[in-house]
Amino acid sequence: MSKFRKKSNVKQDIPTSSMPDVVFMLLFFFMVTTQLRETSIDVMQRIPEASQLRKLQRKSLVTNLYIGEPKKTEQFGKEPKIQAGDVFIEPKDIILWVNREKDKLPENERDQLTVSLKVDNEAKRGIIADVETELRRANARKLLYTTLQTRDDKK
């Protein structure tokens, strides 16, 4: 009898004080790894600075095009290239690309697609103008030249 009593006195709960730690650790693990899985940019991105920036309202309507000199110059040459998603594309492929991007949006919002051009400082106007012409043809006419805020902002 006394033997049984003694056994029921033993504490049986698992210590839960460290559980939040574990949860936080998992949270941070996923935070970090999801960041790493974003598309890697294979072109130089020295973004120019400007002072008159405007913010985009809805991020879901924004799609990015990266333009600049390829990082692997020995493989892709030194001429600026256009990167959409994970691949390099030519200006003539832009209409197709825009239509694919539009398909991802709900039907009533397709005309509001905004193309964000992330262009390297040293890229020339020529290639950007070609992209703009194709975007006009593709009827994706909302454009944003991504820039950074000027540091010595006089405003």
Next chain:
Amino acid sequence: MARSTPDIPNASMADIAFLLLTFFLVTTTIANDKGLQLQLPPPPEAQPPEDVKIQERNMFKIQVNSSDALLVEGEPMDDVSGLKEQIKKFVLNRGVDPASSDSPEKAIVSYKTDRGTSHKRFIEILDIIQGAYYDIYADQIGVSNAKFREIASDLTTDDNRRLYEKAREGIPMAISIAEPTKVGGN
């Protein structure tokens, strides 16, 4: 023997968690979605052949060549600091100066580059032109330039929409970005 259960002190746990949270809040770079906004014209094919004559006085010509040199109204310009004021004066001339614009509605800022112009220079000048217009708009409704851009970025509320329309009334942002010339570059 009364065996004491091992206990980890957990009073500081919340502190640590918050510290970590703050660390990530600060270090995470949120993708930059700010920049110079622009609306492109309709496709070149869709436009009817243009026969519209734009008077010389209503056009403010800015040109940049392939070596990033600037030409404003036919005059070379090295220092761009005065350009913003010049554009504002041109847009708001309202027929006073016979060599400048008739009215803000008719005023057009024509911006032409070369295929060899660098993007950095293009953005620098475009920033000045847009800045001039934003300054004008902000003045119309009596707010600061930064505040106006904030309003213009968020047109979801009626209040902002009303202010935005009031600011732009009679003064369209007419920036014409011409097809670049083919002197430099490919």
